[in-house]
Each structure stands twice: as structure tokens, then as C-alpha cells.
Amino acid sequence: MQDQPKIPQATAKRLPLYYRFLKNLHASGKQRVSSAELSEAVKVDSATIRRDFSYFGALGKKGYGYNVHYLITFFRKTLDQDELTKVALIGVGNLGTAFLHYNFLKNNNTKIEMAFDVSNEKVGSEIGDVPVYHMDELERFLEVEDIQVAILTVPAPVAQSITDRLVSSDIKGILNFTPARLNVPSHIRVHHIDLAVELQTLVYFLKHYGAAEEIQI
């Protein structure tokens, strides 16, 4: 990863999308793919795909397309798919429970190793094979299991204080599903996912641009 040139963030965000599709292609025995085929499948325009792939040193040949095996090997390395990233989920309510039932490993090498809550009904249980521990044990387990990423699905009012604990525990990244805006030091990365905002954006685009094109991330 270190010896690769830095890829623009917008391109990096599309990598998992490409990777998932290419893995399916590979599994079905396909050895090459054109940017037009890829474009149709992942709904990213082919000029963007060609530009993205040029960052990876993958230069498609006219009339041949891209070598699927080469791309998969590249993506696996770039996305650190050879290494398992362990994740902790905090807040086993409606949203958190749904995530625990979802098998992330199917698509890539991230795994929710453990979950935390304060509710006596949840603590001590296992949901989707993931053990739920009490928040009192947070720091201890994060350290023992070397967890680097946390998903926050707790009520907004407790999000910041939990984040402070995560920061002290050397967590590197937080996927924040709560509406709270989190304050973190600059070496911690927070990605915020808000369904309400996404929906509003969709409705706005439908009104102003129609349904013709998918908005690229």
C-alpha cells in the first residue's frame, strides 16, 4: 500500500464497488471486462472508470478491456482485504441489531467482533454470533482484541462521551450513525451516515434533475 501513489478520495470510495463486482465476475470465470460493461454494472460512467483505473496503473486495451485477475489482486491489496479489520458496534438497538445480523465478511474483510450496550436485556447475549458486552468493559475489550474501528448506533445524547472513550482507547475510525456531530482529534477519522440527509438529497435531485443519472459518490 505504501509504495502506491495516493488515490483521490472520490476514487477510493468507489473501490469497494468495483471490487465487489469484479469478484463476482472472477467467480463466474470471466477474465476480462470492458469499461462499458463495468459502467453498466456499477452505474459509474465509463470515463470516470477509465480515469479511476489509470490511477491503479491498469490501462485497458481497446477491444480487450481490463484484466479481471490483475484488478482484483490490486484491489485486494489496496483495500487491505488480506488483513481482517476488527470492528466494534456500540448500541445494540434497532439499527445496531440489524447490522449485527448482516454478514459484512461476505463482501470484504471487515468483521464486527463484539458489541456493547448498557441494557441488561442485551448484555450477555449473542446476536448474529456477535457477543454483547457491557459498556463498563469497553476499554478492556478494545485493547485486548486490538479493535480499530467502531460503529456508533447509540442515542445522540451519549454519542460524544462514548466517542471520547473511543479516542482514549486508540480507535482510528468511527462510523457514526447518530445525528450528533462528533468532536475528535485530527488523527481520528469519522464518517457520518445520516439517512434523513440522504433521503432529502435524493428528493432534491429528483425535483431538480429528474431520475436520469445516479449521483456519483
Ligand SMILES: NC(=O)c1ccc[n+]([C@@H]2O[C@H](COP(=O)([O-])OP(=O)(O)OC[C@H]3O[C@@H](n4cnc5c(N)ncnc54)[C@H](O)[C@@H]3O)[C@@H](O)[C@H]2O)c1
Ligand atoms: N443514520 C441513520 O440513518 C439512522 C437511522 C435510524 C436511527 N439512527 C440513529 O441511530 C441511533 C440508534 O437508533 P436506534 O433506532 O437503533 O435506537 P434504539 O433506541 O433502538 O437503540 C439504542 C441502543 O443504544 C443503547 N444505549 C443507550 N445508551 C447507551 C450508552 N451510554 N452506551 C451504550 N449503549 C447505549 C440502548 O440500550 C439501545 O440498545 C440513534 O442515534 C438514531 O438517531 C440513525
